[in-house]
Amino acid sequence: MLRYIIRRMLWLMFVLLGLCAITFILSRVVPGDPATAYLGPRAKAEQVEMVRIQLGLDKPLYTQFFYYLRDLSRGNLGESLRTHRPVMVGIIDHLPASLELMFSAIFVALLVGIPLGVISAKKENTLVDHLIRLFSVADVSLPSFWLAMIFQIVFFRWLGLFPIGGRIDTVVGLISPIEKITGFYVLDALITGNWPAFTSVLSHLVLPTITLACFSMGLIARMTRSTMLEVLREDYITTARAVGVSEKEILFLQALKNAMGPTITTAGLSFAFMLTATLYIELIFFWPGIGSYITKAIFLNDYPVIMGVTMLMALFYVVVNLIVDILIAVFDPRIRLG
Amino acid sequence: MILKNPLTTFGLVIIFILMITAFFAPMLAPYPDQGRGLSNLKERLAAPSTRHLFGTDYLGRDILSRVIFGARVSLRAAIVVVFIVMSIGVPLGLIAGYFGGKIDEIIMRFADMILAFPSLLLAVAIIASLGPSLLNALIALCIPWWPWYTRLMRSQVISIKEMQFVESARAIGVSRWRIMFRHILPNCISPIIVQATLDMGFIILALAGLGFLGLGTQPPTADWGVMVSDGREFFMKQWWISTFSGAAIFSTVLAFNLVGDGIREALDPKIRWRFQKT
Numbered sequence: 354m355l356r357y358i359i360r361r362m363l364w365l366m367f368v369l370l371g372l373c374a375i376t377f378i379l380s381r382v383v384p385g386d387p388a389t390a391y392l393g394p395r396a397k398a399e400q401v402e403m404v405r406i407q408l409g410l411d412k413p414l415y416t417q418f419f420y421y422l423r424d425l426s427r428g429n430l431g432e433s434l435r436t437h438r439p440v441m442v443g444i445i446d447h448l449p450a451s452l453e454l455m456f457s458a459i460f461v462a463l464l465v466g467i468p469l470g471v472i473s474a475k476k477e478n479t480l481v482d483h484l485i486r487l488f489s490v491a492d493v494s495l496p497s498f499w500l501a502m503i504f505q506i507v508f509f510r511w512l513g514l515f516p517i518g519g520r521i522d523t524v525v526g527l528i529s530p531i532e533k534i535t536g537f538y539v540l541d542a543l544i545t546g547n548w549p550a551f552t553s554v555l556s557h558l559v560l561p562t563i564t565l566a567c568f569s570m571g572l573i574a575r576m577t578r579s580t581m582l583e584v585l586r587e588d589y590i591t592t593a594r595a596v597g598v599s600e601k602e603i604l605f606l607q608a609l610k611n612a613m614g615p616t617i618t619t620a621g622l623s624f625a626f627m628l629t630a631t632l633y634i635e636l637i638f639f640w641p642g643i644g645s646y647i648t649k650a651i652f653l654n655d656y657p658v659i660m661g662v663t664m665l666m667a668l669f670y671v672v673v674n675l676i677v678d679i680l681i682a683v684f685d686p687r688i689r690l691g
Numbered sequence: 692m693i694l695k696n697p698l699t700t701f702g703l704v705i706i707f708i709l710m711i712t713a714f715f716a717p718m719l720a721p722y723p724d725q726g727r728g729l730s731n732l733k734e735r736l737a738a739p740s741t742r743h744l745f746g747t748d749y750l751g752r753d754i755l756s757r758v759i760f761g762a763r764v765s766l767r768a769a770i771v772v773v774f775i776v777m778s779i780g781v782p783l784g785l786i787a788g789y790f791g792g793k794i795d796e797i798i799m800r801f802a803d804m805i806l807a808f809p810s811l812l813l814a815v816a817i818i819a820s821l822g823p824s825l826l827n828a829l830i831a832l833c834i835p836w837w838p839w840y841t842r843l844m845r846s847q848v849i850s851i852k853e854m855q856f857v858e859s860a861r862a863i864g865v866s867r868w869r870i871m872f873r874h875i876l877p878n879c880i881s882p883i884i885v886q887a888t889l890d891m892g893f894i895i896l897a898l899a900g901l902g903f904l905g906l907g908t909q910p911p912t913a914d915w916g917v918m919v920s921d922g923r924e925f926f927m928k929q930w931w932i933s934t935f936s937g938a939a940i941f942s943t944v945l946a947f948n949l950v951g952d953g954i955r956e957a958l959d960p961k962i963r964w965r966f967q968k969t
């Protein structure tokens with residue numbers, strides 16, 4: 354077991370080095386000179402030359418790469434071309450909003466996806482099964498940016514049930530401001546007992562959460578269905594039925610317990626996938642998270658921010674995948690650790 | 692067998708309609724010039740009517756015509772990406788699987804490394820540095836995608852290369868490359884084709900997403916993702932711009948996923964056995 358984890362860690366280091374190489378190369382093929390990009394179009398030639406030296410652009414490429422790695426290891430991802438703020442600070446500012454959204458989405462996805470999968474397996478090849486399968490394939494096929502807009506027009510403009518976007522109502526935010534403790538507004542409002550803010554935050558969370566949860570919900574329902582179908586054919590289930598265990602208990606306790614492995618893997622993978630999906634959802638719901646941070650940078654051609662966020666998101670993605678793999682190996686002794 | 696499943700049939704019908712639409716776009720579109728990008732400022736933001744079934748956009752162009760021409764762009768782009776990805780991934784997988792050893796190790800480690808990244812994000816970063824255009828979007832989608840085919844092909848080759856017919860070819864002195872491309876490749880190709888069908892949907896979705904961010908197809912070419920994004924500014928009043936183009940993306944991707952699911956079930960012996968039993 355330990356050997357497996359160490360091997361995976363070594364592989365992780367290798368992947369990270371590759372990741373650094375890719376972002377380094379990408380930030381060097383940027384059209385135009387990075388120094389000019391840093392100073393803006395009206396900079397004088399001497400100024401550009403000074404910044405070139407300052408940024409180490411006069412050195413050979415391998416030295417530049419070494420400097421780049423050195424900066425990264427100190428947590429220095431460079432500065433934004435527009436605001437000249439360190440990219441790391443920008444990421445730390447925006448991360449809690451995204452994580453809050455992602456956690457609530459994965460929660461909803463599991464809460465809805467698992468029962469749907471179980472029911473679908475139980476009613477295999479009936480109308481209910483076909484409908485649930487259609488629903489789960491549809492979930493996976495929906496363009497999230499479009500779904501977000503449809504939700505806005507239906508639930509905000511037509512029904513007036515939920516706000517169009519943002520994390521909290523402006524007025525509520527002014528009258529009963531949220532004290533920043535964890536950066537998760539729901540938790541912060543709950544801890545401080547700030548009820549007006551709490552309800553406002555929750556209602557702002559609903560639409561983005563459902564939009565983001567959609568894809569994972571479909572995947573989880575599909576995965577649960579197919580593993581449940583396999584498990585339900587096992588002998589021990591027949592035995593349980595024979596000795597008169599109730600059907601509900603068989604489904605939700607005996608069978609589901611053994612079908613959870615692949616479902617957890619799917620949930621972990623789709624959590625990592627959500628990182629890219631938040632890009633669209635945050636843009637449309639004006640959600641001030643990491644996705645908005647990078648889309649704004651895309652529209653403004655702010656390369657250091659794009660590369661920094663890519664770097665960090667990829668790191669997050671790789672680490673989540675690693676954790677999922679290790680968890681599976683821990684919980685499922687049948688996996689060969691060769 | 693495949694057609695027994697109503698969902699798969701439904702998907703096939705949509706794909707068929709889509710292909711017809713894409714192929715005959717200039718004949719089917721009510722306003723082909725506007726489909727190609729000609730503006731018509733007299734009828735800006737007109738609501739759906741008998742003149743313009745899906746309404747018009749902010750330049751007065753007929754949405755229906757643009758959706759029809761968009762089918763061309765999406766399908767063509769997806770086919771190009773699948774083709775390139777296959778022609779990089781398949782030979783590499785063939786080589787890795789057939790030769791084994793060091794070559795295998797190098798190719799597969801490299802493939803695994805690329806698969807370790809979130810693909811869409813990698814694509815965004817690539818386009819951000821190359822500059823936004825349809826060509827760059829296609830390149831950016833190919834780079835994170837080919838390793839899937841390498842993996843699939845390699846596993847196929849490994850299971851086939853020890854079979855008797857390969858052994859006999861080797862015994863009578865057929866050259867290595869001839870064995871690889873004439874004897875092994877044709878026997879591994881069907882799972883690759885299935886994968887390619889499945890990927891069409893995902894590529895169309897990814898491309899629409901890049902278009903939405905302004906990183907894919909550039910105006911005035913009709914592109915579903917770009918159209919959804921164009922409509923965002925007017926969405927609360929002129930809902931039709933984004934709604935119809937988004938619905939086109941959704942139904943296309945749904946169709947490919949339904950068909951892919953159907954094929955996968957038909958090919959998986961465990962599930963087929965279940966079908967026969969019930």
